[in-house]
Amino acid sequence: MTLGSVDVPDEVFEELKRHFNTEQIVDLTATVAMENMRARFNRALQVESDGFCDLRAHRAARST
8 A cells, every 4th residue: 555556455355354343444544544645745845754763764855
């Protein structure tokens, strides 16, 4: 989902259903979509990390 627009195979949903109910799957999907939006928004505006997570950026962010 975070790599681009994708069709999720039925097998993925079947595996998710082993661990989560339908409402939880919807909540999880919405959370992933929101975080993807935030990441793309921050990347587009070159917003620097606030240091909460030590992940290396693909490219340096512009400092303000």
